[in-house]
Amino acid sequence: MTPSPASASADSAAGLSHGRVWNFSAGPSVLPMSVLEEVQHDLLNYKGQGMSVLEMSHRSKVYGNIISDAEATLRRVLKVPDNYSVLFLQGGGTGEFAASYLNLMASKAVREKQRKLGKPLKCDYLITGGWSKSGLKEVKRLGANANVVLDGVKSPSTGETVYNSLPPVSEWKLSKPEETAYVYYCENETVHGVETPANFVVDAVDPSVPVICDMSSNMLSRPVDVSRFGAIVAGAQKNMGPAGVSIVIVRKDLLERDESDPEVTRNLPSVLDWCYFDGAGSMPHTPPTFSIYVCGLVFKWAEAQGLEALSKLRDERSNMVYDEIDAHPEFFNGLVDKKYRSSMNLVFTLPTPELEAKFIAEAAERNMVQLKGHRSLGGIRISLYNAMPVEGARAFVDFMKEFYDKNH
C-alpha cells in the first residue's frame, strides 16, 4: 500500500499526474514531484528507522545526518565559501528583517565602527517593492537609523511612487561607507515582480560595507557569488522547500562579538540570534525538523541539475511568457520595466477587471491555479519557481494565446 519511490517519476512530465494542477502560487509554492514522492514514501517509516521524520528526535544520529547533509548540499550547490556559516532558523523573511538588523548591530566590527564615528551608523535600505518596504518598516520599529537609498521610481504620468523599475545608480542615495552599518535589499520582489540583476547592488556599494540580501524568492534560481555578500537571508517557501524554515548564509567575521558586553545582545532574542545557531549546528533548540528535511531533498534535486541548468530553465519559462506579453502589449500589459522584470513572479494586467476575472476562471478550468495578482496590486501574477516544469509555463502560454484570440 506504500506509494512508489521517488526515482520512479520524471519531474518534467509529472506535473499533471496524480490529479495535480499547475500551481502558480507565489509561495508556498510548487515542489519537485520527485521530492514529494520521496516524502510520501518515507512518511510512516523513514528509511527503516521505524518512525516518520515528523516524529524524529533532533538529537538522534539519523536526524543529525539529515540536517548536516542538507547544509552540505546547499553549500555545494551555491558554492558557499568556507568563511561563511549556513544556518537554518525559524521566523521566515519577517524574522530575518529583524535578525539582519539586530545581528549586524551586535557585530564587533559594526560596533567598533560606530564607536569610532561617535554616532549611530546608518542602515541603508533599497526599497524596490512591498517586501523591502516591510523590511524597512520592521527595522524602523526596532529603532534603526535607517536611510532610504532609493524608493521605487516616480511614475512619469502621475508623479506617484511606483515599484516597477529602479532608478539609475547615479541617483541612489547611499550613505558614506564610514557611516554605514550595512546595505539591505531584496533581490526579487514577489508582489511587484521586480528583480534586481545579479551583482547590481554589490557592484554599487563600497566593498567595506556588508551587503545583506534577501533572496527568499530567487535563491537557487541562478548562480550567485556568495563572497560578495555580508549575508544572504531567505525564507524557504519559494524555491527551496516548505514554509517554516529560513536560511541564513553569513560571513563569519560578522558573527564576531564582544562577549564581555551584555548590551550587545540586550535587544536580540536568542531565537533570532545567528551566533546562537552558529555555535550549535543550527540546533541550539528543536529546529523545524521536517521542513529542513524537505529542503534537504530539494537541495539534492537542485544539485542533480546544477544551478546553470536551473538558470536556463528559469529563463526558458519566463521568456516564453514575457514573449507572449510583449507580442500583444495592448492586451497583456506587463507592469514592470523590461530591464528589471522578474523571472520568478510575472505580473501583468488585462484591458478590464472583467477580462481578468474571466482569464482566471478559464485558466482554472484548464487546471492552472493561483493566478490572481497580490491584493495590493491586482491584475495577474504567475510565479514560475524552480520546481515548475517548462511544460507548466508552456501550458500557460498556450492558454494566453487562446484567450487572446477569443477576447482581443
Place this chain on the structure above:
Amino acid sequence: MTPSPASASADSAAGLSHGRVWNFSAGPSVLPMSVLEEVQHDLLNYKGQGMSVLEMSHRSKVYGNIISDAEATLRRVLKVPDNYSVLFLQGGGTGEFAASYLNLMASKAVREKQRKLGKPLKCDYLITGGWSKSGLKEVKRLGANANVVLDGVKSPSTGETVYNSLPPVSEWKLSKPEETAYVYYCENETVHGVETPANFVVDAVDPSVPVICDMSSNMLSRPVDVSRFGAIVAGAQKNMGPAGVSIVIVRKDLLERDESDPEVTRNLPSVLDWCYFDGAGSMPHTPPTFSIYVCGLVFKWAEAQGLEALSKLRDERSNMVYDEIDAHPEFFNGLVDKKYRSSMNLVFTLPTPELEAKFIAEAAERNMVQLKGHRSLGGIRISLYNAMPVEGARAFVDFMKEFYDKNH
C-alpha cells in the same frame, strides 16, 4: 499506489505495523498513526486540490480553512474562553521565552502598573528544571528584572540544588503582587521529569498577577482551566504535532497596548509580537503551513477522544511504568519525588552505567528506542506522550520485568 486513508487504521494497535518502533523520544515525538496515514494519503494531492499542503498558498481559501479549523478544534478541545486569543507562531519554546517577557512588558496594564510603582516590575520565575532555567536565562539576557521564586530543592545529602521536587508553597519567594509583572513557570520539565500539578501555581499566586505557563510538553494531556492563566505557551512537538510551530493562548486584555507610544514595541520584533499575529488570524506573514496542518489533524484526533479520556490513558501508561519502578526501587531508581513526577517524561537510573547501556541496547532489539536520559542528567528517560499507545507502555513494562529478572 496511494496508501490507505486514515480511517482504515486503529491507532491503538498500529504502533508496530509498517515496520515501526516504539518511539519514546522526548520530542519531536510519536504522532498518532491515523494522522500520519492521512498526511501520507494526501501528500501529493490534498483532498482533490491538485497540490500538496506543502505547496499551498497560505492565502488560498483551502488553507484558510485548514488553519481556522485547527484553531477552532483546539478551542473546543481545551474549552478556551472567548476572551482568549489562540495564535500559531514560530520559534518554539525558546521563542516564547522571549515573547512572553516582551509581550507582557509591552502590555498597557503592565506598563501602567509599572508607571504607578515608579520602578521596574519584577518578573517572577519558578525554576523547576532545565527548561524553566533556560527561560530565566533568556529574559535576563533581555534585561528583565527577574526574581527567582524557587530554584529546585536542596539535596538533603549534598546540599546542592537539584530538580527532583518542589519546595512547599510557604517557602516560595513570590514578589508582592503590586510589584509583579507576571509569574512564569514550566508545567512539565522534560529533562528532569518534574511535573507541577494542575492549578498548583495559579492557586498560590495573587489573582491580579497574570500567570504565564509553558505547557510545551503536557498540553492536551489533561483538562486545563484556561481562565486561570494570563497566557499558555507551547512548542507543538511533544503532544501536538511536528516541530516548527508554537501555540500561544493569551487573555485578550493582555494584548491591549498604547499604540501611540513607539517605545512599547521598540524591543519586540514582529515575529515574536503576539498582537501582530492576533490581528491577522496568525497569518500576518507566511505561517509554518504544513506543521499547523498536522497539528490540526492531531487536535481532531484528540477531540475524538476527549481530554478526560486522554488524561486517563496518560495515567494508565505512566502508572504502569512507575509501579514497576516502585516495585524494585533498589534496581530502578526513580529520580523524582512521587508528588511531582511527570506522567509524560519518566526518569530513572539503574544500578550501574553498564546496566543502563545494556538496558538501552536490549530495548532497541525489542524495537523500543530513544530511552537514553538527557545528556545533562544521564540514566533512562522514556516519554509517554498522548500518541503513545498503552501497548507501547505495556511492552516497555514487560521488558523492564524481564530485564530485572535477568539482571537484579
